[in-house]
Amino acid sequence: MVSTAAALEMFHAFALIHDDIMDDSATRRGSPTVHRALADRLGAALDPDQAGQLGVSTAILVGDLALTWSDELLYAPLTPHRLAAVLPLVTAMRAETVHGQYLDITSARRPGTDTSLALRIARYKTAAYTMERPLHIGAALAGARPELLAGLSAYALPAGEAFQLADDLLGVFGDPRRTGKPDLDDLRGGKHTVLVALAREHATPEQRHTLDTLLGTPGLDRQGASRLRCVLVATGARAEAERLITERRDQALTALNALTLPPPLAEALARLTLGSTAHPA
Incomplete structure (x- = not known):
């Protein structure tokens, strides 16, 4: 259903x-983020700090409005039966997204060697709400078992x-003109x-000092x-991250092949997986 999408x-x-x-x-996607664009548009007569605060405040409202419109688009066209099927999934998706974002911001500027936490952030902040729950919602609307x-x-x-994982690599090694x-x-x-x-786990004392000194420096x-x-290359962190991308991509494609899906849908998901997990050369 188009309105659900x-x-x-x-x-x-x-x-x-x-x-953002x-x-x-x-x-974001090569253009100013919403709060920066609004700061420029609405704060021309203000000093930079006031303009920045105005941009943030109004962007929060724009985000809230997008969430409200999401509700309207999702709920209005659905029958009570379909709404009952998808509402628990939508609720879970929202809670998972907030949880992932909380983990992300509370772990920033104090990263350690805990790859399990980093993967948990990736799962809740990205995998659940961009992949798993949208597929669940679509399947539930179709009456899936x-x-x-x-x-x-x-x-x-x-x-x-x-x-x-690929996005993290692009955020460090990618060319902004292309990405x-x-x-x-x-x-x-x-x-x-x-x-x-991974870098912190395998770093020498000198490399760890570089990470401690420079990583998380706003300027x-x-x-x-x-x-x-x-350091990220010398410690083997980049190579190991690339291996993990390949491992998880292959795991996903194996699971996809085991599903009984209409061929056009299976082919589209396979293309999506291959295209979205490419990492910088």
């Missing part, structure tokens, strides 16, 4: 708008984790990613970022 897109927009505020990101939902989870969770994604934000924010956890410059990238 639109509702999920509006929820995605809500999550990204608020995520929390991360103080300047760009619980066994199919379980099979979709077996595909969606490793696929979503692989996507987040539309900044290559300094994650390093400046000290994100607790699998990539960083990190290009030279400092280059030093951090060298």
